[in-house]
Amino acid sequence: MNALAATSRNFKQSAKLLGLDSKLEKSLLIPFREIKVECTIPKDDGTLASYVGFRVQHDNARGPMKGGIRYHQEVDPDEVNALAQLMTWKTAVANIPYGGAKGGIGCSPGDLSKSELERLTRVFTQKIHDLIGIHTDVPAPDMGTNSQTMAWILDEYSKFHGYSPAVVTGKPVDLGGSLGRDAATGRGVLFATEALLAEHGKGIAGQRFVIQGFGNVGSWAAQLIREAGGKVIAVSDVTGAIKNVNGLDIAQLMKHSSENRGIKGFHGGDAIDPSALLTEECDVLIPAALGGVINKDNANDIKAKYIIEAANHPTDPEADEILSKKGVLILPDILANSGGVTVSYFEWVQNIQGFMWDEEKVNAELRTYMTRAFGDVKQMCRSHNCDLRMGAFTLGVNRVARATVLRGWEA
Template identity: 90%
Template sequence: MNALAATSRNFKQAAKLLGLDSKLEKSLLIPFREIKVECTIPKDDGTLASYVGFRVQHDNARGPMKGGIRYHHEVDPDEVNALAQLMTWKTAVANIPYGGAKGGIGCSPGDLSISELERLTRVFTQKIHDLIGIHTDVPAPDMGTNSQTMAWILDEYSKFHGYSPAVVTGKPVDLGGSLGRDAATGRGVLFATEALLAEHGKGIAGQRFVIQGFGNVGSWAAQLISEAGGKVIAISDVTGAVKNSNGLDIAKLMKHSSENRGIKGFDGGDAIDPRSLLTEECDVLIPAALGGVINKDNANEIKAKYIIEAANHPTDPEADEASTSDSIWQTNTPTATKCTICLKCFLSEFLLQILSKKGVLILPDILANSGGVTVSYFEWVQNIQGFMWDEEKVNNELKTYMTRGFRDVKEMCRSHHCDLRMGAFTLGVNRVARATVLRGWEA
């Protein structure tokens, strides 16, 4: 199931639980605006190259649309649409005053020089500058982009609209970026994990973690979890995977990765097949790379007790149904709400009872990885106020937001007798639906 189909499916299930009017449901699902532009640039060798750029602005009922811009060769309209929709629900779950958007350019950034990347970014900004803005749509970094990319967008946008630091987040600190932003998503993963474990009388210390992905999110999560007493026993990235049952030395691994552009060859553990990483025995599994990595083919082999979705859409819905026991949150579901004649429902309920004993709980991406957009909101606020926060304030506020988000999701789980994923989706969709109606939507 592709990302758009999976995201739409989760939305429709949440809409059904909430009893949304069918017309309102359709209105919430359709994007506000879809943008597709051609970006032609001169290469360093004098030839011309053309790339296709996208920006999908999904919803602005709760505030300016917000979402990253990714540079990746697999960027396509379906992916961007799915991620824009996820951002709408994610910002609502985090309870920050934003809507959702996403953008990208179909390119391989590793094949482009710095000057080519700058030219591409500036041309893309020229094509969309009149459709983004401080109170309209605020881009941020994503896969294949970084603070330098945001600096180029800020500079190009400012040529048309005057100096506007709040038009993007994830900027360099010297241009108004927020302290703590680099670590924000990884730190949010830590806080979300702490909240989930605390619900079961546990803490980070002493738990065994496996992390797929060692980019910005995975590396910060690994470092912070290790500092909190967690034992990170296996990690993978695009170059390979390494395991040490006694716990990896994360500081040394980060140094090795920086010097060798990947974790391959690290001598502080045993090299393992990256494909087996997800099925390593552990307490907490953190997929922090690409989407769709947990699917029906490997779901039954997952040995973790908890899955924290640090990546966007890492769990395919079919795997979600086949491998998780989030039903622990719905053990008090009234029997009147269950189908008593449908064989499929009977078998699903039987399967959930088996998996409940297995004890796998999934903390969904729209809560688990919302630390990045939350600190982006803090950055935007600082830019508008012209008053910068110290890093301690940023981190303390982030913990407050992440902990409150988990509490709110748990309440929705109890109110609607659903799992954590549906708890998060019903929370986000309900907040957006209410804002839409309050602003004057009519059926």
């Protein structure tokens, strides 16, 4: 099942639990606007290359639409639609005043020079600048993009609209970015995991963790888990996978990964088959890479007691059912990885106010928001006698539905 079908299925199940009117249900599912643009740039060798860019603006009932822009060769309308819809429910679960959006360009960023990436970003911004804005749609980094990409978007957008730091989040701190933003998604994963484990009388200390993906989210989560006393026994990235049952030295692993552009060759653990990482013996499994990695083919072999979805849509619905029957508790993506968009909200607030917070305030506020969101999800689970995924979806969908009706929607 592809990401859009799976996301829509979860939405429809939550709508049924909530007893939503069928017309309202259909209205909430259909995107507000879908944008598709051609981006033609001169390459460094003088040839011309064309790429297709997308921006799906899903819903703005609760505030400006919010979501990342990813550069990846597999970006397509279905994926962007699914991720935009997830952002709508995610911002509602976090209870921040945003709707949902997502964007991307179908390209391989590793094959483009820095100057080519800048030209591509600026052309894309030129094509969509009149459809994004501080109170309309606020992009952020995603897979294949970073703070530099956001700086280019900010600069290009400002040529048309005047200096507008709040038009994007995830910017460099020197251009109005927030302290603590780089670590925000990984730190949010830590706070969400703490909340889940506390429900079962446990803490981070002493638990064995396996993390798939050692990019920004996975590496920060690993570092913070290690600092909290957890034992990260296996990790993977695109270059390979490593394991050490006594716990990996995360600081040394991060240094190795930075210097060698991947974890392959790290001497502090044994190399293992990356495809076997998800089924390693552990207490907590954190998929922090691509979607659809946990499926019906490997779900039966997963040995973790808890799964924290740091990636977007890492678990297929079929796998969800298998894992549920096994008693595995899954903290869904729209809660588990909402730390990034929450601190993006803090960044946006700081930009609008023209007042910068210190990092301690950012982290303290993030803990408050993540802990409160977990409590709200648990309350929905009790109210509707459902699992954490449906608890999160019913919470998010209910908040968006209420805002839509209050603003004057009529059947």
